[in-house]
Amino acid sequence: xxxxxxxxxxxxxxxxxxxxxxxxxxxxxAVAATAAAAxxxxxxxxxxxxxxxxxxxxxxxxxxxxxxxxMTGSAVWFxxxxxxxxxxxxxxxAAERLVFATGAYDRTxxxxxxxxxxxVTPGAAQAMLKGCGVPIGDRxxxxxxxxxxxxxxxxxxxxxxxxxxxxxxxxxxRYARAPAAVAGARGKAREAMSYLATLARHRVPYRTRHAVLxxxxxxxVSAVEVGQLDRSGALVPGSVRPVECDAVAVGxxxxxxxxxxxxxxxxTRLDTDGSLVLAVDFAGQTTVPGVYAAGEVTGVGGAAxxxxxxxxxxxGVAVATGHRSPLxxxxxxxxxxxxxxxxRFAALMHRVHAPPAGWPEWLTxxxxxxxxxxxxxxxxxxxxxxxxxxxxxxxxxxxxxGMGWCQGRICGYPVAxxxxxxxxxxxxxxxxxxxxHRPIAQPVRLGDL
Amino acid sequence: MSASGHLIFDGRRVPVKPGQTVxxxxxxxxxxxxRTTRETGAPRGVFCxxxxxxxxxxxxxxxxxxxxxxxxxxxxMVVTTQLGTGR
Amino acid sequence: MSRxxxxxxxxxxxxxxxxxxxxxxxxRVTVLDRASVAGGTTGAGEGNVLVSDRQPGPEMDLTLCxxxxxxxIGDELGRGPIELEPKGGLVVASTPESLSxxxxxxxxxxxxxxxxxxxxxxxxxRYEPHLAPGLAGGVHYPQDMQxxxxxxxxxxxxxxxxxxxxxxEVRGIERDAAGGVAAVVTGAGDRIGTRTVVNAAGVWGGQxxxxxxxxxxxxxxxxxxxxxxxxxxxxxxxxxxxxxxRHKVYSADYVSTVVSDDAALQTSTVVESTRAGTVLIGSxxxxxxxxxxxxxxxxxxxxxxxxxxxxxxxEVSVLRTYLGFRPYLPDHLPxxxxxxxxxxxxxxxxxxxxxxxxxxxxGALIAAQLTxxxxxxxxxxxxxxRFG
Ligand SMILES: Cc1cc2nc3c(=O)[nH]c(=O)nc-3n(C[C@H](O)[C@H](O)[C@H](O)COP(=O)(O)OP(=O)(O)OC[C@H]3O[C@@H](n4cnc5c(N)ncnc54)[C@H](O)[C@@H]3O)c2cc1C
Ligand SMILES: Cc1cc2nc3c(=O)[nH]c(=O)nc-3n(C[C@H](O)[C@H](O)[C@H](O)COP(=O)(O)OP(=O)(O)OC[C@H]3O[C@@H](n4cnc5c(N)ncnc54)[C@H](O)[C@@H]3O)c2cc1C
Ligand code: FES
Numbered sequence: 001x002x003x004x005x006x007x008x009x010x011x012x013x014x015x016x017x018x019x020x021x022x023x024x025x026x027x028x029x030a031v032a033a034t035a036a037a038a039x040x041x042x043x044x045x046x047x048x049x050x051x052x053x054x055x056x057x058x059x060x061x062x063x064x065x066x067x068x069x070x071m072t073g074s075a076v077w078f079x080x081x082x083x084x085x086x087x088x089x090x091x092x093x094a095a096e097r098l099v100f101a102t103g104a105y106d107r108t109x110x111x112x113x114x115x116x117x118x119x120v121t122p123g124a125a126q127a128m129l130k131g132c133g134v135p136i137g138d139r140x141x142x143x144x145x146x147x148x149x150x151x152x153x154x155x156x157x158x159x160x161x162x163x164x165x166x167x168x169x170x171x172x173x174r175y176a177r178a179p180a181a182v183a184g185a186r187g188k189a190r191e192a193m194s195y196l197a198t199l200a201r202h203r204v205p206y207r208t209r210h211a212v213l214x215x216x217x218x219x220x221v222s223a224v225e226v227g228q229l230d231r232s233g234a235l236v237p238g239s240v241r242p243v244e245c246d247a248v249a250v251g252x253x254x255x256x257x258x259x260x261x262x263x264x265x266x267x268t269r270l271d272t273d274g275s276l277v278l279a280v281d282f283a284g285q286t287t288v289p290g291v292y293a294a295g296e297v298t299g300v301g302g303a304a305x306x307x308x309x310x311x312x313x314x315x316g317v318a319v320a321t322g323h324r325s326p327l328x329x330x331x332x333x334x335x336x337x338x339x340x341x342x343x344r345f346a347a348l349m350h351r352v353h354a355p356p357a358g359w360p361e362w363l364t365x366x367x368x369x370x371x372x373x374x375x376x377x378x379x380x381x382x383x384x385x386x387x388x389x390x391x392x393x394x395x396x397x398x399x400x401x402g403m404g405w406c407q408g409r410i411c412g413y414p415v416a417x418x419x420x421x422x423x424x425x426x427x428x429x430x431x432x433x434x435x436x437h438r439p440i441a442q443p444v445r446l447g448d449l
Numbered sequence: 450m451s452a453s454g455h456l457i458f459d460g461r462r463v464p465v466k467p468g469q470t471v472x473x474x475x476x477x478x479x480x481x482x483x484r485t486t487r488e489t490g491a492p493r494g495v496f497c498x499x500x501x502x503x504x505x506x507x508x509x510x511x512x513x514x515x516x517x518x519x520x521x522x523x524x525x526m527v528v529t530t531q532l533g534t535g536r
Numbered sequence: 537m538s539r540x541x542x543x544x545x546x547x548x549x550x551x552x553x554x555x556x557x558x559x560x561x562x563x564r565v566t567v568l569d570r571a572s573v574a575g576g577t578t579g580a581g582e583g584n585v586l587v588s589d590r591q592p593g594p595e596m597d598l599t600l601c602x603x604x605x606x607x608x609i610g611d612e613l614g615r616g617p618i619e620l621e622p623k624g625g626l627v628v629a630s631t632p633e634s635l636s637x638x639x640x641x642x643x644x645x646x647x648x649x650x651x652x653x654x655x656x657x658x659x660x661x662r663y664e665p666h667l668a669p670g671l672a673g674g675v676h677y678p679q680d681m682q683x684x685x686x687x688x689x690x691x692x693x694x695x696x697x698x699x700x701x702x703x704x705e706v707r708g709i710e711r712d713a714a715g716g717v718a719a720v721v722t723g724a725g726d727r728i729g730t731r732t733v734v735n736a737a738g739v740w741g742g743q744x745x746x747x748x749x750x751x752x753x754x755x756x757x758x759x760x761x762x763x764x765x766x767x768x769x770x771x772x773x774x775x776x777x778x779x780x781x782r783h784k785v786y787s788a789d790y791v792s793t794v795v796s797d798d799a800a801l802q803t804s805t806v807v808e809s810t811r812a813g814t815v816l817i818g819s820x821x822x823x824x825x826x827x828x829x830x831x832x833x834x835x836x837x838x839x840x841x842x843x844x845x846x847x848x849x850x851e852v853s854v855l856r857t858y859l860g861f862r863p864y865l866p867d868h869l870p871x872x873x874x875x876x877x878x879x880x881x882x883x884x885x886x887x888x889x890x891x892x893x894x895x896x897x898x899g900a901l902i903a904a905q906l907t908x909x910x911x912x913x914x915x916x917x918x919x920x921x922r923f924g
Contacts (some may be wrong), residue, residue, distance in 0.1 A: 119493075410502050
C-alpha cells in the first residue's frame with residue numbers, strides 16, 4: 001500500500017488538513033481539540049448530525065473546537081491511499097495524518113428468540129432513552145455482561161420504567177481479587193456503586209452469573225428464560241426459569257468499528273475480551289505510518305479512557321505535523337499514568353465480564369445466527385462439518401452469514417467463534433478480521449459511487 | 450431539529466417529538482416492528498439502535514431501506530412497513 | 537495415512553474437479569490446501585460458465601466439453617445445492633459498429649457449435665425489461681450458465697470421496713533418483729509418499745511447480761466485483777421467481793478485453809441477479825501483481841458500466857466489494873497435463889478468468905491422462921511444455 005507523504009513538516013497546502021479525525025465521540029473530540037490547540041488544521045468528521053458520539057449523544061460535550069472544521073452528517077464510506085476520506089453527499093477530505101476514533105457497538109450473542117421485536121442491545125436501550133426520551137418497554141429485563149448494564153438499568157428506572165431484573169453473566173466479586181487495578185480507576189467503582197444503590201432502592205433483582213438463554217413471544221417478546229451459570233460459564237442444570245417482560249436489553253460488552261483502518265491495511269490484534277482491535281504503538285500510531293487511532297478502536301475501555309487517549313494522540317499528531325505539543329510535561333505524565341491505570345482496569349473488566357463459555361449450548365439448530373441473511377445454526381454447522389470450511393471466510397462463502405446489510409457487524413463474532421470451536425481450535429484475530437473487512441464502509445448507491 | 454406533529458405509519462397517525470428518530474417515534478406509539486425479513490417473513494424493528502445492524506430498515510416517503518434508528522422523524526413523513534427487500 | 541495414488545495441491549474449483557474425476561476413475565486421491573476449501577481465487581470470483589465470450593479454438597472446445605459436464609454434475613449433485621442455473625447470457629451492443637462485430641463473432645461461434653440467437657433492438661426488453669433504452673441490439677446465448685463456485689468446489693470435493701486436508705501447506709516435492717515424484721512434504725514436516733502430484737494451485741501454480749524444480753509462468757491478474765443490496769430472495773428463487781435481471785448481461789466490448797494483452801485497467805461489466813438476491817457486478821482486469829488495495833476509480837468504472845446497462849441500479853446500494861487474482865499464463869490458455877521434465881507431476885492451472893467454467897473439462901482431462909483413458913478434448917494446446 002502506498003504510504004502518505006510523511007516527511008518534514010510544512011504548512012498544509014490549501015484544502016489538505018494536517019489532521020483528519022473520523023469520529024466525534026469522546027476520543028475524536030479530544031484529538032481534534034488538542035491538535036487544534038497546537039495550531040493544526042483539523043477536520044473532524046462524524047456520521048451523526050451532532051458531535052458527541054455514543055457517550056454524549058447530542059448533548060453538549062463542552063469541548064472547545066475553535067480552529068476545527070466540524071463536519072457532522074459525514075458518513076465516511078471509503079478511504080483511499082493518500083489519506084482521502086470519501087463521505088456521502090459532499091466532497092472528499094484529504095489530510096497528512098488520519099486519526100480513527102470510530103468507537104464501538106454492542107457485541108451480541110445469538111440465542112433462541114433473539115430476533116423477536118423487543119429484544120434490543122443495551123446500547124439501543126440507552127440511545128432510545130438518552131437520545132430520544134423513549135424507554136424500550138414498560139417491564140424490561142437488562143442482561144448480558146459488563147458494567148454498562150448498570151447505567152442502562154438505572155436510566156430506565158429513573159424514567160419510571162419497571163426493570164424486572166438485571167442478569168450479569170460475569171462474576172463481579174472477582175474485582176475484589178485485583179484491588180490494585182480497581183484502585184487505579186476509583187471513579188468507576190464509585191459510579192457502579194451508585195447505580196447498584198439505585199437498583200436496590202427500586203428493589204430490582206441484580207443476579208450475577210445469570211444469563212438470558214431464550215426469548216419467547218409471538219409478534220414481540222413476552223418473556224425470557226433466565227438461567228444460572230457455573231464458574232466455567234456453563235448452565236447450571238435445573239436453574240432455568242421464565243421472566244415475563246415486554247422488552248429485553250441484552251449484550252456482552254462492545255466491539256470496535258474497524259472497517260476504515262482495515263481498508264488502509266492497519267494490523268489488528270485480539271484483545272483480552274476477545275474483540276478485534278487495532279494494534280497501536282505508544283503514541284497511538286497504527287502499523288500504517290501516519291494513521292493513528294484513539295478510543296474504543298484500540299481496545300474497549302469506556303469514555304474516560306477514550307478521552308485520555310484522544311488527548312495524547314492529538315498532541316502526538318500535532319508534533320508529527322511540526323507543531324509544538326500543547327501539553328506540558330506535567331500534563332503529559334499525568335495523562336500517561338491515567339492511560340495505564342484505565343487500561344489496566346479495562347483488562348480486568350474484560351476478564352470479569354467475559355462472554356460465558358457455554359453460550360453455544362443455548363442455541364438450537366434453528367436459531368438464527370445471521371439476522372440479515374436468515375442463516376440458522378444448522379447451516380453453519382453443515383458448512384464446517386460437512387463441506388470442509390475451516391475458517392470464517394469459507395463459512396461466509398458457503399452459507400452466507402455476514403453477507404447481508406450489516407456485513408457481519410452483528411454475526412461476525414458468533415460465527416467466527418462457532419467456526420473455531422467446531423474446528424477444535426481457539427478464536428484468532430484472523431477469524432474476526434474476515435468479518436470486519438469492509439472496503440466499502442457504508443452502503444453507497446451505485447449512482448453515487 | 451425536527452418539529453412536533455405527526456408522521457403517517459401505514460395510514461396511522463404517529464406523534465413526532467423534536468429530536469426523535471423514526472424508530473423512537475414508532476416505538477413511543479407502541480409499534481415494535483416495521484419490516485419483515487425476505488427469507489422467512491419474520492418481523493423486525495430496532496436492535497442495535499445506532500445504525501450498525503440494519504434490522505430497522507423501513508420505507509420512508511417511498512424510499513426503501515432507510516435506517517429508522519438514524520432517520521430523523523419529521524411531521525408529514527410517510528413511513529410504510531417494508532416487506533422483504535422493500536423493492 | 538494410507539499412500540494415495542495422487543496428491544492434488546489446491547482445493548479450489550480446479551483441484552476439486554480433478555479430485556472428483558480422478559476418484560471416479562478409481563484413484564485414491566488426497567487433496568491438500570494451505571487455506572480452506574475454495575480459499576483461493578475460487579472464493580473471490582464469479583461463477584460465470586460462459587461460452588458466449590469464447591473465440592472458436594481450443595478454449596472453445598474445452599468450454600463446450602465443460603458445459604456438458606456441468607449439466608451432468610447438476611444432475612448428479614442436484615442443481616440447487618451448487619446453485620447451477622442455466623439462465624443464458626445476453627450480450628448487448630450499444631453502437632452499430634459494435635453490433636456488427638458481435639454479429640461476426642456470433643456467426644463464427646455458431647459454426648463451432650454454439651447456440652447464438654440474434655435479438656433485435658426492439659426485442660431486447662422482452663429478454664430484460666430493465667435494460668437501458670437505445671441499445672443497437674444483441675445476441676442471446678442460451679448455453680451460458682451460472683454456478684456458485686464455492687459451493688460447487690466444496691460439494692464436488694465432498695462427492696469425490698477424496699481425503700481432504702485443509703490448513704496443510706505443501707512446502708516441498710521430493711523426487712527419486714530417476715527424477716520422478718516421490719513424495720510431498722508439508723509445512724508441518726509430514727511426508728506423504730506418492731508417485732503423482734497434480735498442481736492445482738491456481739495463481740500460486742508457479743510456486744508449486746518450482747517446488748519440484750519445474751517451471752510454469754503463472755501470474756496474477758486482479759479483478760474486482762461489486763455486490764448490491766438484496767433485491768430478491770432465495771425463497772422466491774426456489775419458487776422460480778428470479779431477480780430483476782434474468783440473464784447474464786454484458787456489453788459486447790467484453791470479448792475484446794478477455795484476450796487482450798494490455799496491462800492497464802480493463803473493465804467489462806457482467807451484470808446479473810444471484811440466487812441469494814443480490815446483483816453481482818464484475819469485473820475488472822489489471823496486472824498489478826498481488827496488490828490488495830481497492831482503487832476507487834476501478835470500482836467507479838464498474839458502477840458506471842452497470843448503471844449504463846441497467847439505469848435502475850443507480851438507486852440501488854452497493855453493500856460490498858471484493859477482489860481476486862486470476863491465474864493467467866502468457867498465451868491465456870491453461871496448462872493441463874504432464875510436466876515435460878518431472879515425471880509424475882501434472883499441472884492443472886492458469887485458467888485466468890474462466891477457471892470455474894473450465895474446471896470439469898480440466899478435471900476429466902487430467903483423470904484421463906492419469907489413468908490412460910480417452911481424453912475428452914485434444915490435450916495438445918494445453919500441454920505444459922509449451923513454456924519450455
Ligand atoms: C449505543 C451505545 C451507547 C453507549 N452509551 C454510553 C453511555 O451512556 N455511557 C457510557 O459511559 N458509555 C456508553 N457507551 C460506551 C461508549 O463506547 C464509550 O463510552 C464512548 O462513547 C467511547 O468513545 P469513542 O470516542 O471511542 O467512540 P464513540 O463515542 O462511539 O464515537 C465514535 C463516533 O464515530 C462515528 N463514526 C463511526 N464510523 C464512522 C464513519 N464511517 N464515518 C463517520 N463517522 C463515523 C460515530 O458516529 C460516533 O459518533 C455506549 C456505547 C454504545 C455503542
Ligand atoms: C474477480 C474475478 C472474477 C472471476 N469470474 C469468473 C467467472 O465468472 N467464471 C469463471 O469461470 N472464472 C472466473 N474467475 C476466475 C476463476 O475464479 C479462477 O480461474 C479459478 O477460481 C481458479 O481456480 P483454481 O482452483 O485454479 O485456483 P484457486 O481457487 O486459487 O485454488 C488454488 C488453491 O491452491 C492453494 N494453494 C496454493 N499454494 C499451495 C501450497 N503450496 N500448498 C497447499 N495449497 C496451496 C490455495 O490455497 C488455493 O486454495 C474470476 C476471477 C476473479 C478474480
Ligand atoms: S436498529 Fe440497528 S441499524 Fe437501526
